[in-house]
Amino acid sequence: MRKVNLLSSAIVLALSTQVTVAADYLLDASTLSVGSTVGENLTVKEGCLDTTKTSCTEKYKWLTATSAIKIGNLQVVGELKGNFEIIVTLDAGGDPKSIKLLTTDNKGISLSVKYVNGDWVLESNGVGTGSAYGFSGWKGGDAFNELKLTVQQGATESIVKAYINGVPFNDSSSVVKFDKAQVFSRVAFEGFTTNDRLIDIKIRGISTVSSCTGGSSTTTPVSGTTNTGNLPQISANMDITIPRGLYSQSAGIFTPAGSIPIWANLKYVPQGGQHFWTLTNAGVLP
Numbered sequence: 001m002r003k004v005n006l007l008s009s010a011i012v013l014a015l016s017t018q019v020t021v022a023a024d025y026l027l028d029a030s031t032l033s034v035g036s037t038v039g040e041n042l043t044v045k046e047g048c049l050d051t052t053k054t055s056c057t058e059k060y061k062w063l064t065a066t067s068a069i070k071i072g073n074l075q076v077v078g079e080l081k082g083n084f085e086i087i088v089t090l091d092a093g094g095d096p097k098s099i100k101l102l103t104t105d106n107k108g109i110s111l112s113v114k115y116v117n118g119d120w121v122l123e124s125n126g127v128g129t130g131s132a133y134g135f136s137g138w139k140g141g142d143a144f145n146e147l148k149l150t151v152q153q154g155a156t157e158s159i160v161k162a163y164i165n166g167v168p169f170n171d172s173s174s175v176v177k178f179d180k181a182q183v184f185s186r187v188a189f190e191g192f193t194t195n196d197r198l199i200d201i202k203i204r205g206i207s208t209v210s211s212c213t214g215g216s217s218t219t220t221p222v223s224g225t226t227n228t229g230n231l232p233q234i235s236a237n238m239d240i241t242i243p244r245g246l247y248s249q250s251a252g253i254f255t256p257a258g259s260i261p262i263w264a265n266l267k268y269v270p271q272g273g274q275h276f277w278t279l280t281n282a283g284v285l286p
Contacts, residue, residue, distance in 0.1 A: 067194065
């Protein structure tokens with residue numbers, strides 16, 4: 001059951017339906033507890049910026065593989081189409097690793113580090129055409145770097161560009177292109193070892209779809225309130241207004257266990273006999 005998941009009290013629509021929420025995904029190691037696990041074989045560790053030191057004034061958190069014989073992977077499931085971007089902050093230890101946009105049949109586009117040539121390579125793997133190479137702007141040693149993929153939709157095709165610390169890949173004319181109607185079903189982050197330190201992942205423009213089954217709305221106020229005016233409201237045109245809900249920044253998803261009070265509006269968008277709601281705007285409450 002989807003709670004439109006902003007709520008600490010459940011909202012159950014009296015429908016058999018699906019809900020689509022367009023939002024940002026954020027995974028930030030600094031907000032997670034040391035020792036907690038994420039994805040497959042990834043754990044949160046804490047240490048000095050300089051990896052040769054065990055004692056320092058300020059320590060930092062990052063995600064890395066659970067052990068030297070384990071490979072860490074993470075998949076973020078959600079629909080990606082139109083304009084979107086993926087941003088990763090990491091200290092790459094030189095091991096082969098990839099960021100992949102994947103379709104339901106495992107075809108897609110990848111950004112992979114290939115240290116044989118000292119380059120990051122953006123290339124099509126069954127979707128679209130073209131490739132691009134980049135290393136300019138990369139900081140070595142214990143420095144952290146920002147990798148960014150941007151997808152811009154044009155009249156007939158979409159263009160993927162890659163950046164390292166804001167520096168575009170070497171040849172701006174070398175890009176990956178694919179049909180503008182193409183839809184990706186998930187983003188995979190693969191090949192992380194104990195030599196890697198992953199600080200955060202941001203995906204802007206991802207949409208999640210889930211089901212709602214029959215039921216009725218609750219009359220229990222949102223946690224921490226006594227005013228029933230804080231309950232979600234469903235208007236005559238099926239739009240949903242959520243005056244107050246809690247958002248979990250650490251998990252990057254709406255959850256009752258969240259820590260940030262927000263409001264949100266969702267617009268009802270019926271499509272082909274199915275029922276969808278899209279997040280139109282949201283804000284943080286004082």
